[in-house]
Amino acid sequence: MRGRFARAARLAALLVLAGTVQAAPVHASEVAHPFTVLGTPDRRDVVTWGASADRTGDAVADRSYRLVVHTSVGGGDLRIRLSNAFGDRPVTFDSVYAGLRRDGAELVHGSNRPLTFSGARSVVVPAGGVALSDPLPGRLPAATDLVISIHTPDAAGPATGHWMAMQTSYATQGDHTAQESAGAWTETTGSWTYLDAVSVRPPTGTAAVVALGDSITDGWQSTSDLDRRWPDYLARRLSTAHTRVKGVANEGISGNKVLADGAGQSALNRLRRDVLSQPGVRTVFLFEGVNDIKAHTGVTAQDLIAGYREIAQRVHAAGKCVVASTVAPFKGWSEWDPAGEAVRQEVNTYLRGSGDFDAVTDFDHILRSPYDPERMLPFFDGGDHIHPNDKGMQAMADAVDLSRLDCAGRR
Structure with missing residues (x-):
């Protein structure tokens, strides 16, 4: 080849x-x-x-x-x-x-x-x-x-x-x-x-998914040079799956937030350039929010929910589908506190049941410890209690329902 x-x-x-x-x-x-x-x-x-x-x-x-x-x-x-x-x-x-x-x-x-x-x-x-x-x-x-x-x-x-x-x-x-x-x-x-x-020109009907996220999507704590970020594992699954969604673009930025610029422009401010302008995109996979929560800037669950809804509306207006994930646990990270945890829980309740998205993947459920649901399972923990290791990255990708990435009814 x-x-x-x-x-x-x-x-x-x-x-x-x-x-x-x-x-x-x-x-x-x-x-x-x-x-x-x-x-x-x-x-x-x-x-x-x-x-x-x-x-x-x-x-x-x-x-x-x-x-x-x-x-x-x-x-x-x-x-x-x-x-x-x-x-x-x-x-x-x-x-x-x-x-x-x-x-x-x-x-x-x-x-x-x-x-x-x-x-x-x-x-x-x-x-x-x-x-x-x-x-x-x-x-x-x-x-x-x-x-x-x-x-x-x-x-x-x-x-x-x-x-x-x-x-x-x-x-x-x-x-x-x-x-x-x-x-x-x-x-x-x-x-x-x-x-x-x-970009490439694949067989007719082929499409792509874009992962919009922060350092977890960017791959921090995965092994360098081995393509073990969760979007990489997702790409490997898609390559053998019976679906027209085959392309994967990783649009994560370490430290990125949904609402505020800082480590890169916010998800709201970079959505058009980093995501919607990419060719052949069928689905946007939204996995952000932990940096807004842990920054101690007074961001409420309703603030984040408004940001998620705006992203979903704009993606749908562009004729694409949007899949969201719950915010993963991060107890043990230096910025964790009960107030932020309460915001995370409220946001996740919204994400699981709002109906604003075409599908929801529950990364919180996949990564959390059954003994302390506010904390990541040690087997998946990259060591800092917020970023998954290679096994955690793979578990996240394995949790994605590939059939829900197509949204064939939405144009």
Whole structure:
């Protein structure tokens, strides 16, 4: 399969006209966070990998990044999305390649191929914008380590990316994007810089689910470099299941909240860019709220419920279904207290019975100890009493009713 991708990728990329498009209706809570898209989306595309954008420090000029990502659904006509969502000036990408990983920073021989943007080898992405590459002909297999190599000649100001990747990628000075060897890639990084989505064109009818969440969804306390976040386990289940939902995009941000900006923009403020703008999304899986509760900012259960309802309404207005999960136990974490626990219990009661969602997965029930329901079962505890370990992540994914991710009746 790698050979077919490599041979087909030698063909010239298809031309796509660039333009400013709107991925979904703008909601009042996102007016302060507009973004433009360079490139023309295709309704046949489906997201196979995603990572929510945030500020990742200061940009560095004449810098190359070799970013390792793991696909979910396979398909043809690979496209990537580069993000300058948090930049304060345009950023130029003058060399971008896609290849298959052999080991570390080394690529499979013959697989590294240049990507174009509206037919050009370089693209200038405005502040607040994203850019879609042209389709790269050839088939990209499912469950593959894809490597995107990018070079920024004059980057400055705030850089955009995803800082907690739980995946080793690579960096170097100068442009080494075309090289398939690992020789120049001597620096390692635990972040994905500028890249925020990859899509493919799978068989007709295939769709994706996007996990909208915080550090638990982001994978903290799972084993790095082994793809053991709960959305990864979910992708493995979907790959063999009789369902049209095959793609999985992980849009978790460590520390993220439903209601307030802080560790990334709030779920309300990033819903359009990180979730609804992704191609082929059938379902949004909402699993957030613990950071709102434990922050001791006076957030009430009714505040959170209003936020959940707004997300559900906006997802439904976009013609997609939304599955929610209960908030998991976190007694033993330093910020836990009885008042916050009372909010969590009230929120979970709402989530289980409100009817605002197309389905509900009870992660609280799966993860909690039968001896102390306010605390995570030690077998699933990653050690800090709030983040599950690999076994906990797998148990969460196993608890998802795959048949409820389709919502075939909703358009």
